[in-house]
Amino acid sequence: NAGVTQTPKFQVLKTGQSMTLQCAQDMNHNSMYWYRQDPGMGLRLIYYSASEGTTDKGEVPNGYNVSRLNKREFSLRLESAAPSQTSVYFCASRVSRLNTEAFFGQGTRLTVV
Amino acid sequence: SQQGEEDPQALSIQEGENATMNCSYKTSINNLQWYRQNSGRGLVHLILIRSNEREKHSGRLRVTLDTSKKSSSLLITASRAADTASYFCATDGASGTYKYIFGTGTRLKVLA
Numbered sequence: 001n002a003g004v005t006q007t008p009k010f011q012v013l014k015t016g017q018s019m020t021l022q023c024a025q026d027m028n029h030n031s032m033y034w035y036r037q038d039p040g041m042g043l044r045l046i047y048y049s050a051s052e053g054t055t056d057k058g059e060v061p062n063g064y065n066v067s068r069l070n071k072r073e074f075s076l077r078l079e080s081a082a083p084s085q086t087s088v089y090f091c092a093s094r095v096s097r098l099n100t101e102a103f104f105g106q107g108t109r110l111t112v113v
Numbered sequence: 114s115q116q117g118e119e120d121p122q123a124l125s126i127q128e129g130e131n132a133t134m135n136c137s138y139k140t141s142i143n144n145l146q147w148y149r150q151n152s153g154r155g156l157v158h159l160i161l162i163r164s165n166e167r168e169k170h171s172g173r174l175r176v177t178l179d180t181s182k183k184s185s186s187l188l189i190t191a192s193r194a195a196d197t198a199s200y201f202c203a204t205d206g207a208s209g210t211y212k213y214i215f216g217t218g219t220r221l222k223v224l225a
Contacts, residue, residue: 004155033213040122042201042217043156050211058212090155094213098143098205102213104155 002026006091006105013081013112021076021108023091029103030096032074034058034066036087037107043090049074081112117202117216125222132189134219136202137182143205145178145185150199150218159187159200194225 007022025032030051035043035058045058049068063085065077074093078085088109092102120135136145144163148156162169162178162185169176175188189196202216 031211035215040217043215045212045214048211048213056211059214088153092156101146101158101161102156102203104157106155107153
């Protein structure tokens with residue numbers, strides 16, 4: 001049982017390049033989330049998907065897009081990367097909204113130069 | 114801005130001592146959860162407390178919740194070097210939103 005799998009684990013981009021971060025969960029969870037973590041800032045919610053077919057903005061959505069491809073997969077796209085998007089990105093999933101814990105992937109360390 | 118803010122930002126204690134960290138949040142909640150993160154890895158769930166609960170225990174962990182003050186505390190008793198990590202609180206809003214917001218975290222260092 002793999003849990004939440006993120007790919008890639010590390011990535012270096014040049015300013016202006018685009019890329020997609022992939023996230024897949026095998027726990028049949030309904031809700032999925034993308035966070036970024038910067039030093040001293042904790043985790044900030046970028047986008048979330050309450051259930052298959054729905055996505056909503058979180059706290060810091062600018063510069064990102066998401067796709068809930070199916071129940072298992074939730075991808076995060078940077079259309080034109082900027083140095084300010086250098087961060088560690090975490091994907092998480094949970095069964096539903098109420099009273100359930102979130103399970104996290106191991107993170108993607110992204111550097112934009 | 115983030116829903117939760119932990120206090121203190123960093124804490125250093127000796128092995129065997131108790132560690133207390135606090136979380137304050139801004140809006141009404143349905144529940145509050147605490148997570149642990151080791152050295153930049155993914156977060157791991159520790160404990161959940163519902164809005165109608167005031168205290169909860171799990172092993173060496175004790176969590177309290179004061180909804181009137183919009184605050185929670187996490188107590189780790191008899192700390193061990195292996196407890197060295199960052200600790201975060203997370204909240205589900207009570208309004209029906211699916212947003213799941215984390216606090217800024219407390220970095221705990223337990224010295225052997």
